[in-house]
Amino acid sequence: VSNWWGWGICALLSLKHGKNLLSDKDMEKRLIKAIVAAGSVDGCTRKNAPTxxxxxxxxxxxxxxxxxxxxxxEQRLC
Incomplete structure (x- = not known):
């Protein structure tokens, strides 16, 4: 899942910059809901669904x- 790769990179950038740059659960839900409403499709099923x-x-x-x-x-350890 490419989204997870992005989160990993974002987490590493968060460590480098000393602040959390990851989106939260509510933001992620809103983003997926918005892209589904705009007509996106799931990368595997090719269905317009919040998956x-x-x-x-x-x-x-x-x-x-x-x-x-x-x-x-990790931030606690640094």
Whole structure:
């Protein structure tokens, strides 16, 4: 899932700049809702639905939470 790669890069940039640059769960939901409303399609199913590469929103947001938790733990160590 390319979105997750982006979050990883964003987390690394967050460490470099000393602040959290990741979007939060609510922003991510709004972004996906907006792109679906604009006519986007899932990269795997090719359906206009609030999924990311066939994965439901809950799985997508759980990964964001894990990346955010890892970032916060690393920030505490630095």
């Amino acid at each position: 990311v590469d066939r994965l439901p929103m809950s799985v997508h947001l759980d990964i964001l939470k894990k990346v955010k938790t890892a970032l916060e733990e």
